[in-house]
Amino acid sequence: MSANDKTAGAAVPALPQSVLSVQGLTVSVPGQDLVKALSFDLAKGETLAIAGESGSGKSITSLTVMGLLPPQVQVTSGAVQLEGRDLLTLPEAQMRQIRGGRIAMIFQEPMTSLNPVMTIGAQLIEAITAHEALPRAEARARALEALTAVRISQPERRLRQYPHELSGGMRQRVMIAMALALKPDVLICDEPTTALDVTVQREVLDLLHDLQRQMGTALILITHDMGVVAEMADRVIILRHGQMVEEGAVAQIFHAPQAQYTKDLLAAVPKMGKGEGAELQISVEPPIARLTDVQVRFDLRGGLLQRVTHRVHAVEGVSFDIRAGETFALVGESGCGKSTIAKALVGLVPHQGRIEVGGQALNALSTAERRRLTRDLQMVFQDPMAALDPRMTVGDLVAEPLLIHGLGTPQERAARVAELFAQVGLPPEAMQRYPHEFSGGQRQRICIARALALRPKLIICDESVSALDVSVQARVLALLGDLKRDLGLSFLFISHDMAVVENICDRVAVMYLGQIVETGSRAQVFGNPQHPYTRRLMEAVPVPDPAHRRPPLPRLTGEVPSPIHPVGQGPQRVLLEDIGGGHLVARADAQSQAAA
Incomplete structure (x- = not known):
């Protein structure tokens, strides 16, 4: 069967x-x-x-x-x-x-199942020899055969590498190879x-x-x-x-x-092609946030003198704006630069180019001005448990932003926290409990309540529902939609799940290796995807219908493209072309060499 x-x-x-x-x-x-x-x-x-x-x-x-x-x-x-x-x-x-x-x-x-101080080859050989008395050379040949079977690129080289040198997908292939090496x-x-x-x-x-x-x-x-x-x-x-x-x-x-x-x-399963809601009307007000030619690069050092030899071009020439009351989505695979943009937007990583929040350029602000600006800009992270101090009650955690900014008396702060708990659907008695006493979905609601404490204009959701069960995910997404409607909030929604994005966003930008390759309204990008990478992302989404038959997806071969380049070199900068109504697509014949 x-x-x-x-x-x-x-x-x-x-x-x-x-x-x-x-x-x-x-x-x-x-x-x-x-x-x-x-x-x-x-x-x-x-x-x-x-x-x-x-x-x-x-x-x-x-x-x-x-x-x-x-x-x-x-x-x-x-x-x-x-x-x-x-x-x-x-x-x-x-x-x-x-x-x-x-x-x-x-x-x-x-990563938690692989030993970080042993090579991939050593771990595969150890798993094989623990069950079969084979000479080391024969066990190594079996390990190489197992890696080849899982179609990992350059299997001979992977045997000599350590887990941290491989991507998440490659590490999972190693785990599959290890599991199947003994033909269970x-x-x-x-x-x-x-x-x-x-x-x-x-x-x-x-x-x-x-x-x-x-x-x-x-x-x-x-x-x-x-x-x-x-x-x-x-x-x-x-x-x-x-x-x-x-x-x-x-x-x-x-x-x-x-x-x-x-x-x-x-x-509760989000489905492609089921994006609901009317298209957002273009606001005449100035955007909440605007990015213009933003670049984020990280130096890599090597050699005896530890000189800078390579740079990670994490974000390369990204421009977009987020309008009042809209949900703008950034989608793409891990390493494409989505989260780096979010960190640059809240001032956690240095950047080149121009980032404006509320009409003010971040690079021109003093420390005190940046702190005041954070009241307009809040973030909800992927793992709520890692974002909550386990030693504090959730009521104190939600009140903490008010305390930091010196807002209100203790009684006023307590009333505000109770109001926030009601907004995210939690009872007021939950304020005295600790993070470990809540489910994952409830903890994410607490993080959202904390983000709302300072009445921000823009909330950044960085993979904030990707680790949640599908029914919990549906409830959190519905909550975000209600808050947007009731409070007039704007959202920057970062995700790799195209089905979720289609059901929540107004506009979307697709990122690949630090650059935007397609952007437009939800209807434009999901109804008429033009870039091959956008289509590949959409075609890869699992369809919750056993009768559905997907066309074969071409298997990728060779080395995985990398944003790391030698000093003095850089990626090719893509140029976006408007194909109508603000639907921008990177054309293969419209590229220029990026300045290093």
């Missing part, structure tokens, strides 16, 4: 040759069941998706199968059988042989593409599908991304609070869901 055999309305077929069977599994901590009476079978060559929100028990289930539960978490009942052998009864010495050899796992964040019967993928850009995600999913077809490996895919589920799965299990609420063939789950929770989960 493969992911291409999906038929609308098909019943769940009888499972041939069940390789893994989970029966009545209950996993608990004192006073709470994390997984409750879960049962499923996995056939050879099948892809089973386990979907649900954070806290639903997806990862706990995978850790139970792998025998990696932390000490305070216990299996209280049930069985996990690998070809009839109950893994829960095996001693650790025997589980070590099964773990990696028969059942392998790919985790969400490859079962491969568990726990959110393997959540942190990846949409084009890299597409390549990794295509790679997993190809390798599964070639090797016949059974795949358990754990995710909250229903688009990924639709493209990869044969069967789907929907979990909520540790319990299975629905199970069925992928076509049945998407086209005829039975449980209300499943229906709600599918309804």
